[in-house]
Amino acid sequence: xxxxxxxxxxxxRPFFLGLALAFAVVQPAAAADTIDPAxxxxxxxxxxxxxxxxVKLEDxxxxxxxxxxxxxxxxxxxxEFPPYEFSLDMGKEMFAKPFKNGKSYADCFANGGIGVxxxxxxxxxxxxxxxxxxxxxxxxxxxxxxxxFSYVKDEMAALTAYMAFTSRGKPFDIKIxxxxxxxxxxxxxxxxxxxxxxxxxFSCASCHVRNPGERIRAEILAPALGIxxxxxxxxxxxxxxxxxxxxxxxxxxxxxxxxxxxxSDEYRDLEYYLSYVSNGLPISGPGARx
Amino acid sequence: xxxxxxVRATATGDTTEVQALIQHPMDSGYVKDAQGQIIPPHxxxxxxxxxxxxxxxxxxxxxxxxxxxxxxxxxKGGNKGDDLKISWVDNKxxxxxxxxxxx
Amino acid sequence: xxxxRSKAPISMLALIAALLGAGASPALxxxxxxxxxxAYAAAVDANKQAGQLRDQWTxxxxxxxxxxxxxxxxxxxxAVADAKEAEALAKASVFQATSEKSAWKAMEIH
Numbered sequence: 121x122x123x124x125x126x127x128x129x130x131x132x133r134p135f136f137l138g139l140a141l142a143f144a145v146v147q148p149a150a151a152a153d154t155i156d157p158a159x160x161x162x163x164x165x166x167x168x169x170x171x172x173x174x175v176k177l178e179d180x181x182x183x184x185x186x187x188x189x190x191x192x193x194x195x196x197x198x199x200e201f202p203p204y205e206f207s208l209d210m211g212k213e214m215f216a217k218p219f220k221n222g223k224s225y226a227d228c229f230a231n232g233g234i235g236v237x238x239x240x241x242x243x244x245x246x247x248x249x250x251x252x253x254x255x256x257x258x259x260x261x262x263x264x265x266x267x268x269f270s271y272v273k274d275e276m277a278a279l280t281a282y283m284a285f286t287s288r289g290k291p292f293d294i295k296i297x298x299x300x301x302x303x304x305x306x307x308x309x310x311x312x313x314x315x316x317x318x319x320x321x322f323s324c325a326s327c328h329v330r331n332p333g334e335r336i337r338a339e340i341l342a343p344a345l346g347i348x349x350x351x352x353x354x355x356x357x358x359x360x361x362x363x364x365x366x367x368x369x370x371x372x373x374x375x376x377x378x379x380x381x382x383x384s385d386e387y388r389d390l391e392y393y394l395s396y397v398s399n400g401l402p403i404s405g406p407g408a409r410x
Numbered sequence: 411x412x413x414x415x416x417v418r419a420t421a422t423g424d425t426t427e428v429q430a431l432i433q434h435p436m437d438s439g440y441v442k443d444a445q446g447q448i449i450p451p452h453x454x455x456x457x458x459x460x461x462x463x464x465x466x467x468x469x470x471x472x473x474x475x476x477x478x479x480x481x482x483x484x485x486k487g488g489n490k491g492d493d494l495k496i497s498w499v500d501n502k503x504x505x506x507x508x509x510x511x512x513x
Numbered sequence: 514x515x516x517x518r519s520k521a522p523i524s525m526l527a528l529i530a531a532l533l534g535a536g537a538s539p540a541l542x543x544x545x546x547x548x549x550x551x552a553y554a555a556a557v558d559a560n561k562q563a564g565q566l567r568d569q570w571t572x573x574x575x576x577x578x579x580x581x582x583x584x585x586x587x588x589x590x591x592a593v594a595d596a597k598e599a600e601a602l603a604k605a606s607v608f609q610a611t612s613e614k615s616a617w618k619a620m621e622i623h
Binding site for chain 3: 160164167214315318321323326329376378
Binding site: 206 | 412416418429430433476477478480482
């Protein structure tokens with residue numbers, strides 16, 4: 121169904137739900153059903169492969185280009201001479217350049233930071249929180265006396281573009297340790313993904329689960345499966361490379377919701393959830409999008 | 411300092427296909443910065459591709475071309491190993507050029 | 514002319530909240546600065562609640578700004594109207610965040 125009628129229909133539902141709750145005895149929140157990320161991931165992938173039987177599992181990482189023949193042709197051409205080359209080169213230079221104290225990014229990451237992007241985000245059991253790649257990069261900077269980069273600007277985008285590039289082809293390999301806090305983070309991320317927000321009352325799922333391949337204004341919507349694999353992305357709309365943080369905050373604004381601060385707990389958990397359910401799909405970043 | 415021009419030219423038969431990606435802000439002069447000040451126009455005015463000294467593609471651009479422009483075109487009369495020179499001049503008088511071999 | 518016209522699709526929630534929230538005010542009496550202060554405070558309060566629920570709307574902020582601007586210019590009728598719209602929007606956002614705590618499951622892939 122188109123997005124507009126979907127909004128009207130579901131707008132009514134919470135209202136009636138509210139009424140129903142007002143009259144019924146309020147049930148206490150059901151004792152937590154076991155959080156089962158593996159089952160969630162399986163169901164998630166099955167939903168999309170069923171919906172798009174002609175699309176190979178690994179092709180979902182190309183977002184709208186996997187949804188539309190004409191766009192796929194354009195994407196192939198773009199890959200011959202990608203618009204993100206300048207940002208990628210800048211990222212490579214930045215990554216190699218030592219900090220003022222002589223150390224470099226390579227010192228903060230396993231394998232010198234090469235070919236590790238598919239392991240992020242991870243759950244830090246000491247801290248009890250999810251750590252994303254962008255967060256890890258800024259922590260690396262701060263630990264070495266450098267000021268942190270903005271999460272939504274070019275420098276962070278260039279750095280993550282380079283790191284993604286070194287992992288191209290490697291499947292997402294997000295781990296959820298058997299730690300109730302990690303399971304909770306996964307669940308919080310999942311809840312964020314499906315929760316409606318903003319005056320336009322969209323959840324991430326409204327577009328990326330209910331309407332992939334359909335248009336919202338002039339854009340073709342990407343499926344949620346594999347949606348982070350291509351990040352960061354060079355968006356023609358932005359005229360430049362943009363980070364995951366930038367996309368999450370701008371998506372919020374587009375539904376007329378005030379965005380949270382980049383790398384807020386909710387966003388970190390959301391990234392954790394979305395990456396995990398795309399485990400097995402290859403990193404294709406940096407990507408190019410309309 | 412790296413060139414602002416990336417180019418790839420391939421000859422198949424008597425047709426040479428050229429792709430180029432040029433790094434340039436291409437500011438239209440209509441956009442305001444965070445402080446509300448107009449960012450002055452700064453764009454490539456002329457872009458020239460020459461094969462063996464002869465112009466095969468000349469573009470006169472204005473403010474409608476977006477940042478980091480990408481150009482793709484084909485021409486006849488080029489051969490493998492020929493020199494393809496690309497040069498641009500912008501409205502501030504800055505310029506850059508590079509030469510690549512047709513492969 | 515109000516800049517905070519909600520564009521279609523108009524949230525059913527916002528509409529209902531607006532109708533519930535709008536107090537009955539006599540059509541003849543002009544709004545005073547005190548009226549504005551009360552309306553504005555109520556709106557800010559509701560918006561704070563929405564902030565705690567991590568679901569503030571951009572249009573609420575716009576309405577609040579518009580109300581303040583009108584008040585600064587001395588147009589308290591507009592200021593009060595804008596503040597009441599801001600309050601209605603903020604309340605709708607609180608309603609959304611609260612109901613979504615359970616309603617989100619309806620969207621979930623199973």
